[in-house]
Amino acid sequence: MLSFFTVDCLIFTFHEGKLKVLLNERNEYPYRDWWAMPGYFVDKQEEMEQAVNRIAYEHTGLKNIYLEQLAAMAGLKRHPEGRILTVAYMALVRYDDVKNKVKPVTNYMRQAKWFDVNEVPELAFDHNDILKLGLKKLKRNLNYSTAPFELLPEKFTLTQLQQIYEAILGETLDKRNFRKRMSNLGYLKELDEYQTGVSYRAARLYKLDKRKFLKLFT
Amino acid sequence: MLSFFTVDCLIFTFHEGKLKVLLNERNEYPYRDWWAMPGYFVDKQEEMEQAVNRIAYEHTGLKNIYLEQLAAMAGLKRHPEGRILTVAYMALVRYDDVKNKVKPVTNYMRQAKWFDVNEVPELAFDHNDILKLGLKKLKRNLNYSTAPFELLPEKFTLTQLQQIYEAILGETLDKRNFRKRMSNLGYLKELDEYQTGVSYRAARLYKLDKRKFLKLFT
DNA sequence: ATTTAATAGTGTAAAAAATACACATTATAT
DNA sequence: ATATAATGTGTATTTTTTACACTATTAAAT
Incomplete structure (x- = not known):
C-alpha cells in the first residue's frame, strides 16, 4: 500500500x-x-x-x-x-x-x-x-489556551482581542467587563505603542506575556 | 497487511x-x-x-x-x-x-x-x-461531563461523589461548600433512600437527573 | 476653524459565586 | 449506656461577574 x-x-x-x-x-x-x-x-x-x-x-x-x-x-x-x-x-x-x-x-x-x-x-x-x-x-x-493570540498579530488592541472572543464564543461581550477581566488575568502586557493608519482615535497595543501565561497554566 | x-x-x-x-x-x-x-x-x-x-x-x-x-x-x-x-x-x-x-x-x-x-x-x-x-x-x-457518574453506582452518596471530584482534581474539597455547589447545579436528584450495610449513620442517596444535565450542556 | 464620524477608554453599584470555618446528629456495634 | 464513625448543616467574608452610559481622541470632511 x-x-x-x-x-x-x-x-x-x-x-x-x-x-x-x-x-x-x-x-x-x-x-x-x-x-x-x-x-x-x-x-x-x-x-x-x-x-x-x-x-x-x-x-x-x-x-x-x-x-x-x-x-x-x-x-x-x-x-x-x-x-x-x-x-x-x-x-x-x-x-x-x-x-x-x-x-x-x-x-x-x-x-x-x-x-x-x-x-x-x-x-x-x-x-x-x-x-x-x-x-x-x-x-x-x-480561557486556558493561547489560541486567541495565535489569530492576532503580535501586537494587538483589546478590541481585536474582544472580537476574537466574541467570534469563538458566538456571543457579544460587554466592553468594560471584558477589559477588566483581561487585565485581571495578568498575562497581557500593556505597551506604550498605539495603532497606526486608522482614521479615528488610535487604540493602545498589547502583547501576550508568554512567561506569565505559562506560569499560570503548566 | x-x-x-x-x-x-x-x-x-x-x-x-x-x-x-x-x-x-x-x-x-x-x-x-x-x-x-x-x-x-x-x-x-x-x-x-x-x-x-x-x-x-x-x-x-x-x-x-x-x-x-x-x-x-x-x-x-x-x-x-x-x-x-x-x-x-x-x-x-x-x-x-x-x-x-x-x-x-x-x-x-x-x-x-x-x-x-x-x-x-x-x-x-x-x-x-x-x-x-x-x-x-x-x-x-x-464540570461539563457525566464522567463522575460513570464511575459511581446509579445511586450514590454525596461523599462518594466528593471523593471522585477529589481524586480527579487531586485536591481535597470542603464538604459544606461541595454540597452547596452540587445542589446548585440542579441536576442531582435527592432520593428518599439511604445507604445500607454501613455500621454508622446511613447517608442519603442521590441520582443524576440526565434530562436536566443534557438541557444544560447541549 | 469647525463639524462630523468613528472608535477608544473609563467606574460604580448590585448580584452571584466561592471560600473559610466547627459542631450537633444519627446509626451501629460493643 | 457508651463508643465509634460518618452524616449533615449555616453564616459571614471575599471574590467574581454582571449591568449599564458617557467623555476623549483622532482624522477626515466641510
Whole structure:
C-alpha cells in the first residue's frame, strides 16, 4: 500500500471580525465538486505532524504553525474504497501572514477559499462534524489556551482581542467587563505603542506575556 | 497487511477513594515485561469503537461502556517494526460491575491489574503520556461531563461523589461548600433512600437527573 | 476653524459565586 | 449506656461577574 493514512487540517484565521476556515473545492472522487478540509496522505516515512505542516504550508506559505490534534476518524464507510483512517488537526494562523498567499490549484482541488465559520456549506466526508469539533474545542479551551493570540498579530488592541472572543464564543461581550477581566488575568502586557493608519482615535497595543501565561497554566 | 492499526484503552474505575487504571503486563516484544494500557489491533472489517469495546469487554466483562477518544499516536519510532498507528481511548467503568471479573491471560499479556493512578510505574511505549492526557481531560471536563457518574453506582452518596471530584482534581474539597455547589447545579436528584450495610449513620442517596444535565450542556 | 464620524477608554453599584470555618446528629456495634 | 464513625448543616467574608452610559481622541470632511 502506498498510502497509509491521511491527515486533514482545519485552518482557522480571523479577519474583519469573523472567524474563517480555509476549504478546498475537490476535483476528485469521491465528493468531487464538494468543499472539504485540506488534507492528504501521510507519506510512509513522514511524521504525522510533518504531513500536517506540509499541507498547511501548501495552503498558507507558513511553517511551524500552531496545531492541535482534534480526532481520529476511521469509519469503514467514510470512503467508497474502504476504511481510510484520517487524523484531523486544527491550525491557527494570522490573517496578515496569509492574505497574499496564492491559493493552490492541484489535480485534487480546484480552488481554496476562506469561509466564515457560520456560512460553511455541506462538506465532504464527515468534515462538518470535524469543524464542529474544532469550534467546540476552541470554545471550551478559550480561557486556558493561547489560541486567541495565535489569530492576532503580535501586537494587538483589546478590541481585536474582544472580537476574537466574541467570534469563538458566538456571543457579544460587554466592553468594560471584558477589559477588566483581561487585565485581571495578568498575562497581557500593556505597551506604550498605539495603532497606526486608522482614521479615528488610535487604540493602545498589547502583547501576550508568554512567561506569565505559562506560569499560570503548566 | 493483516493488521491496519491499533486501539489502546485507558480503563478507569473508582474504588476505596482512589482513581484506578487497569494495566496489562506484556508478554511480547517490544516492551516485554512492561506494564501497558490494554490495546490490540483493529480488525480490517471492524469499526474502531467496536474494537475498543471488544478490548474493554475482554478486560471487564462489560459492553457498551462510556468511551472518549483521547488521541492518535503515529510516531515513526514508536515501534521497532515501524510506524504503528494507535488511537487511544479512555473508558470509565463502575467498580461494582467489574470487581469479580477474572483477569484475562493471553499470549500477549501475563496479567492485568488495577493501579492507583498516582502509583503507575514507567509504562511501555508512550503510555505514560497518554495516561497524563486522560487525567488532564477528565480534570478539565469535570464540570461539563457525566464522567463522575460513570464511575459511581446509579445511586450514590454525596461523599462518594466528593471523593471522585477529589481524586480527579487531586485536591481535597470542603464538604459544606461541595454540597452547596452540587445542589446548585440542579441536576442531582435527592432520593428518599439511604445507604445500607454501613455500621454508622446511613447517608442519603442521590441520582443524576440526565434530562436536566443534557438541557444544560447541549 | 469647525463639524462630523468613528472608535477608544473609563467606574460604580448590585448580584452571584466561592471560600473559610466547627459542631450537633444519627446509626451501629460493643 | 457508651463508643465509634460518618452524616449533615449555616453564616459571614471575599471574590467574581454582571449591568449599564458617557467623555476623549483622532482624522477626515466641510
